[in-house]
Amino acid sequence: MIGDYLKTLREESDVSLEEISLRTNIKLSYLSALEYENYSELPSELYIKGFITSYVKSLELDPTEAVRIYSSNGGNGVKLHKKALPQCVKPLKFQLDDVKSTSRSRTYLYITIMVLIVLSVFLVPVILNSKLIK
Numbered sequence: 001m002i003g004d005y006l007k008t009l010r011e012e013s014d015v016s017l018e019e020i021s022l023r024t025n026i027k028l029s030y031l032s033a034l035e036y037e038n039y040s041e042l043p044s045e046l047y048i049k050g051f052i053t054s055y056v057k058s059l060e061l062d063p064t065e066a067v068r069i070y071s072s073n074g075g076n077g078v079k080l081h082k083k084a085l086p087q088c089v090k091p092l093k094f095q096l097d098d099v100k101s102t103s104r105s106r107t108y109l110y111i112t113i114m115v116l117i118v119l120s121v122f123l124v125p126v127i128l129n130s131k132l133i134k
Helices: 002-012 017-024 028-035 045-058 064-072 092-133
Strands: none
Touching (some): 002 028, 045 064
16 A cells, blocks of 8 residues: 555656665665565565655655555564574673673772873983983
8 A cells, every 4th residue: 555655656756766876875675675565675664654655755645644654554573572682682680780890990090090090200300310310
């Protein structure tokens, strides 16, 4: 339904699909899949809505109606499900522990830098004085 609507708008504006691709920087294959409603060739629902918006705006029209048509027909028909985390992802507790150890390391680095600065302030004049005396 949205594919027919977009194709009709494009043909009424006498613009080729290639021209829309150039105007929007969207792959021609994505635009073609959108017109044929071949959602398996397209990325996520969010991208599809963005493609529709860009497509219609490139024709200098308001995209509100096109997005409404797409959404009212159930979108691409793919429901987003929460996926289980892959095994390689650490639980949040361990990630926070890693951050704490990193900040502890940073603290030690700052202390070391400060000690070196303080030592240099006291030692440089002593070294310079000893060279001047000789």
